[in-house]
Amino acid sequence: MRSSRRESEKRHSTFSLPKLGAASLSSDMDDACYKLCEKLVPKNYIQQGQNAKSIHQSKIRHLLEQRRIPEEGWDDQTIELFLGELAIMDSNNFPDNCGVGEREARIYSSLVSKRHFRLGHGIGRSGEITAVQPKAAGSSLIMTLTNSLALHAIKLSGIQASSCFVVPMATGMSIALSLLSLKQKRPNAKYVLWPRIDQKSCIKSIVTSGFELVVIENVREGEELRTNLEEIQRKVQELGAGNILCILTTTSCFAPRVPDKLEEIGEICKSQDIPHVVNNAYGLQCSKCTHLIQQASRSRLDVFVQSTDKNFMVPVGGSIIAGFDDNLIRHISKCYPGRASSSPSTDLLITLLSMGVKGYKDLLKERKSNYKALQEKLSECAKKHGERLLSTPHNGISMGMSLQTFQCNTEEAVTDLGSKLFTRLVSGTRVIPTDGKKSEICGRTFTSFGAHCDDYGSPYLTAAAAIGMTSQDIDLFITRLDKVLTKSAKTKDSNQVDS
């Protein structure tokens, strides 16, 4: 018994999507059922009902054939029908199943079961996150389909990547997994060159993985903070290319920092044979970021990682690891130890089916126009208070507004402005002081952490136009910001501001 089970598992270990006909999908009501229904209710009514059902079925069949995001988004009923069919294929839902293993997807609470559409097996097999689970054909279909749809979404965003997989970990952990996977190919390398981006998870992804962080301070060009290419080249010479695990660059970031110079860094990586990993946390939604990734892939770009929640409006919990070399992406997926939650994949699958290509493209367009609107309105508001927008044309998501005439050179003043906005239910803005404060992160000391550089010279606040933002959000933000600024202390002329 045991050995024959093992053999059947082996046969399943390389996965290809089964060819499902329409008949095998209609496990709830088959033709015989409909015939019986005709004895209870007039035949033409039943046929109408059956026709309606076949519309759902043909959408599902089309998805399984194409493995792409449908052009038109699906309604919730089709999605629920599909998920129901998939759940039926998992062993925990087999009517007569007798589970005697230690992991049988037994779910105590019916609330939890409902929250997961009765799916309990997660994705992968103990060894591998992209392997098919013999006990869970339905969950395995979710995993492979979601990976296909995620790749389609990446392509729609402007990057012609060749493969990707969804990981149930946020961006920082997925970067850590990517770094550790690269380590197997470069056992002697220990340095990660990192153009400074003041996000703690980036630092932790490097340090927690056991690598040595080499901070490349940004340079100021106009009002933008940009990659210091000379310093990168100098560090490569100093440390030796073979000792460098990778250069970890960033696209999406808070202004006045702008996306790293990916193409130029790609050239360095190519000529020195150093892997290039890109933190594309919320960059999929912005053509400036995706264009940079696409261009850099022509020289060298090994892996790029993005968050599912920041790009696709799902709860926090997942990210997509993607690249242009199938073998490398497969290698990283094989390094993931163990099975994984299927929740982030299921959330993304549901969302992409629901959005459709049209819905996603519309959201991208809307974001772009929101960015322009936010820029105009924030600029207007700034002018009114004797301030202005920072000129950061290379950043397509985040923007900064100067706070030179406000008291923002101490931490309290910043907290004050920030907390006033927060109590007015404005979230997501950040006020960056010029206090030169030292912070310790993972044993390293940073000056003015949050500012992406030691001394930017003047305080500012940031706001971002990210996917899903509405024009109403913009108007409310401007109204509330205006009120807060009107009441805030000015460094000069503090009594001349009308309230």
Ligand SMILES: *Cc1c(COP(=O)(O)O)cnc(C)c1O
């Ligand atoms: C969100 C983000 C991260 C990582 O965040 P997670 O919480 O790990 O998803 C890293 N870098 C940047 C630039 C980010 O925006």
